[in-house]
Amino acid sequence: MLEDLFKVVKARFNEETAGKSDDSGENVSIPQDLLFKCPRCGTVAYMEDFEKNRRVCASCNYHARLKWQDRLNMTADADSFTEFDSGMTSKNPIDFPDYEKKIREMQQKCDIKDAVITGECHIHGYRCCIGIMDSNFMMASMGSVVGEKITRLFEYATEQKLPVILFTASGGARMQEGIVALMQMAKTSGAIARHSQAGQLYITVLTDPTTGGVNASFASLGDIIIAEPKVLVGFAGRRVIQDTIRQQLPDDFQTAEFMLENGFADMIVERTMMRRTLARIMKLHNYEKERPTAQAQK
């Protein structure tokens, strides 16, 4: 355990690697798509084995980032998902140079219009609203589209008396949208307040990485907050803090385990246990099972 954490630190010191080496395996000479190099512990595994293991590092249990399609497939009951607002795409509020171009490239690459997909589905037969953020899309930063889709999701859930489950991942508010992005923090929090006042359940699942303005808004407001093992969760960037205080950061700083220890998460749940945990929580909150338990999409 201690050794693992030491490795986490080493990996993060190499700042850029934490964000990027996930799929790139920069220092490996073998074709990169055949191998996975864990950004936390450095262990190299065959991509095929890693994928079979639901993209969890077999050596240190780091729960690596998922594409939205994979997350959806391993979470929702087969054929139960209906997507909302699939065509929504961002404008350019501060006329940031080439922002539209960047968005278009990302849309091509990720097969999604912006950094979150929302909709409703069943999980073990329980009907719920679901939102999945995808860090491949501009580090899942929150701009107008993320803010609007999440707000609409909560408004719909309030009206339909449904629980909401959000898989959060984000580098924070989207700088390219300026103040308009910052306002999405207030907007989403407002919609959550109404959902909460209507007595409905909101479960947050913190995935890698959940930071900045998303950490300081909807990701911290779940009635129940779950984190995946070893993921990065925090408000300020590690480098910003280091520049401010000029001292060594604790080994487990801003990990899921750190959040649990300091009282900001209810539990850490492994990917293999996620579906049944979510279903169990919905059951304990008196939601009715609408369908028999089905297999996950995948």
Next chain:
Amino acid sequence: MNKLTATERRALIHHKNRPTVSDYIPVIFNNFLELHGDRHFGDDHAIIGGIATLNSVPVTILAQVKGRNIEENKRTNFSMPHPEGYRKALRLAKEAEKFHRPVICLVDTPGAFCGIEAEKRGQGEAIARNLMEFMTLRTPVVSVILGEGGSGGALALAVCDELAMLENALYSIISPRGFASILWKDPGREKEACELMKITAEDLLSFGVCDKIISEAAGGAQNDMKLTASNIGEYLSEAISRISKTDIDIMLENRYNKFRKIGMFEE
């Protein structure tokens, strides 16, 4: 009148004689009674809170405190609150709600503090909680940005029925330097970022984020603190009395929609 650029305004709000809440509060309000502590961890000097009267009407004041010299800044941490500052603000806002007293937030911060202790005590959670709770607080809330409105650290005191900005105040998602550093990997381009980011009161008026621009003394608030204070006081009296006349459920609906409508997208 020549319009100042964002960079020029930034110089003004960093002027060493720029008035702070410590100057304004005694001039705008009477009988300020400071209240301390978040009841969980401690008392953060970056945010002061208390009750005062504005034209004989009791109001709760929550204010971010820039120091006027190095000693004051040490005490107030350069107006960068820790989680307990935001929690103190929320506690006092709830107390105001209980006694149907309007809340006035005076915002002036580079941002929430970034440090180990702040993370341990849940900086993100503290800000998030304020955003959610202020949205449904059943009493009028008016916020005024006096100088720097730095990101989430400012927003945590700016979920309100009406947001005003002093003429030269800025409100941004991140500092121009941070913006340049993240998006261009070149903090040296901060001036360019400052002009690009659309962070002046007029910009924010056009986005519907800011509702009212309050005039400063000619050449900047530092040239006549009392005049600027009187402008702020006049605005606050008018806004508080107007909003207080609104039915509370309608007021909350308006507050929700003020933020609900912000976003630029197409479908």
